[in-house]
Amino acid sequence: MSDMNGPTVRRVHHSGGDGRRLRMATVAALGSIALLLAACAGPTSSSSPSPSPSPRTDASAPKTSAKALDPAQAERLQRVWTPLLKAMDHPLQPNQVKVGLMDDAHINAANAGNGQFLVTTGLLEKANDDRLQAVLAHETAHEDLGHVAKAQALGTGLNIGMVILDQILPGSGALTPIAGQLILNKYSRNEEYAADKHGVELLRRIGKPKEQMIDALTWLTQVEGNSKGGFFATHPATGDRIEALRQMK
Template sequence: MSLLRHPRLAALACAALLAAGCASTTTGSVATDGRGRSQLLLVSPEQVMQQSLQYYDQQNQKARAQGKLVTSGAEWSRVNAVMQRMVPQVAAFRPDAARWPWQLVLIDEDTVNAHVMAGGKITFYTGILRKLRLTDDEIAAIMGHEMAHALREHTREKISQSAAGDMALQIGGALLGVGEGAVALAGLGKQLALDMPFSRHMEGEADLYGLELAARAGYDPRAAISLWQKMAQAGGGSGPGFLSTHPSAGDRMASLQGAMPRVMPLYEQARARR
């Protein structure tokens, strides 16, 4: 029996699936004032991990073939040292993450970027180190942000959200008896009204969780402000925030500044222990 031929049954199945998929991957952050957030997680972590590792391997093979993959040397060692110092702090949010096989690769490209794959596979580009002349504290701000994406399983959440949105559009079209053109228009509305703001929300969430990770590891969280000042000057924060999947540099700095009183005590405690 096709559910799309029985739209009411499909709608009920969709609602049940969405309800069952709501969970949270971590505890709340001090930087978010302890507030947690329920996440839509319809796909399994194993599925996302498999896809992420496949992409990560392809990325590394391509960089290696081009002679751009860096896995040792002064720059790699510096960034890896920051990561290794921060990894134990992930247990504050989810104990299992401290046992993940966290791994860093550095790609020798003139790109101001870094990203993470599910399970803690982190990629930095030499461009972000060299162009922004990053301090260790600023590297920690970026590292914390990327680690937070992995901890919060944002990739899994985005895939789940996209699947749920597509399902809702198909069911809505069947219920209303509208044509494909109207459904496509609704899809554009969904992208502007749901997908983009939610992506911005996840970016902001990663900023705040990352701020706490850096502070717990004894890196000055105030470096996140100087980092985004540099990013704005380099053009990385340009463009209107409304039609972007990333918050503007100004919005990010305001949010980070607002969380600073809550994370500074963690930084001071960590520095006192070192």
């Protein structure tokens, strides 16, 4: 992951079924050290004695490989994401956000807590700015609501391959991709609905309508609704979530 003057990105591809949590096990491109990341999950707080279920590996997910980040993509992440970070209930400065890049064609992103995020190349390549921002709003909402901090931690941290958002400069190509695979873990439906709702609130705070989130979820369904990988492999069924957003005042 890389440091940028903006949030560190991680993240999420929604998949069918009841609420699920995404965990990303990343493998450094030049080593065998695996890092377990919780998408919408993270270290257990002292008040949460119950461990989260053991994660399972999505055997059908293809292994990812390293790929150079287009400098324009680094600038795009800073531009699209920074307003959301400033709009949080607990705002994050760009230098507090770390982003890791997974070289995976699936559209996905995840929040690992403590300002740490993951995004896939598929998300950056296939989503337009509004859809990218909506997905990031959902992940940023998980961070703002402390969902990761309420879950049991897996792994040892996200130091390898991460970059600070505000240190990613246009043309630097500083956001280094990581090879790895997704590990899935059950998520609470309530947490996913809460992240959708708070994500919309964050978008509204920067002058965007709730329809931006609805459009992103609808698009994800159209693009990867039948896929076993990506966002829909780690998130609950989307139809009910879209309807809940439509009912949101």
